[in-house]
Amino acid sequence: YLEMDTIPGVDLLQMDFLDPAAPEKLMATLGAAPDLVISDMAAPTTGHRRTDHLRTMHLCETAADFAITVLKPGGHFLAKTFQGGTENDLLARLKRCFHSIHHVKPPASRDESVELYLLARNFKA
Template identity: 40%
Template sequence: MNRSRSSSAWLNEHVNDAYVQQARAAGYRSRAAYKLIEIDDKDHLIRPGEVIVDLGAAPGGWSQVAAQRMQGKSRVIAVDLLDMTPVRGVTFVQGDFREQEVLQQLEALLGGDRVGLVLSDMSPNISGISVCDQARVMHLAELSLDFARNWLKPEGAFLVKLFQGHGFTDFLQEMRRIFKTVASRKPDASRDRSPEVYLLGKTLKT
């Protein structure tokens, strides 16, 4: 399939996607909102009174869900390399999370407060070269895990997107070393052909 046909097929699939249509009707910025909704309905991650950090937040679907479910009773801090239209109840940091300066901005906003939930839906620009793309995904996941390990409350939770492939098993083992419970989640809003899977770690080991 040539490039134009591939692009047209993707656009047609996207426009006719039930979750895309549902997101538009509900005012969510992306279909990804329903991934977090499904996971939170099952695992009860978003709790009023906690600080939530949303890494890789743009265009803001997950931040919208988090802010709504927090009912204005705590803080959501979102980070992304891309710009993001403001979300009520969300503080946004624009920058590359791989850079120390951006991490320092995030830590300054926390002001020493521990985090109840770290969300990481970060994904690199996909090149189509699977080995390179997988390495970039794993690097972002490792950075988010390191942040979670340093800033989560003892009873906190960490939800991270990964692509199944090289490095996945090692990352899973590392999460099991850090968290008391680790589970995988593949929400219905994830397309069947997508290699993405979410790992959920709960309660830090002492």
């Protein structure tokens, strides 16, 4: 894990969110299910657009699985992804689990960049 300095008033959980105990640890620390899960993960780029897309989509799908496991009803999920053509399965799953899905391209992102964020709002639980 990357080391982080402590922040007053912040409970810092340094753990693998793929650990089966992670959802329970998170909810125990929060005292309830979270309102929001944010994933800014991206695999290191290789320069091969298709490979980079597939690797980052895997991370996004994994983060979505975690969000669907831990979010409270009405919660939201925001995740970085790369455009590339294989996001349809993820979008279909998110549409089943959330009331609305939006694609968000940050103003700071270059026009030629394939980076975008998926915002899934109002978890159906």
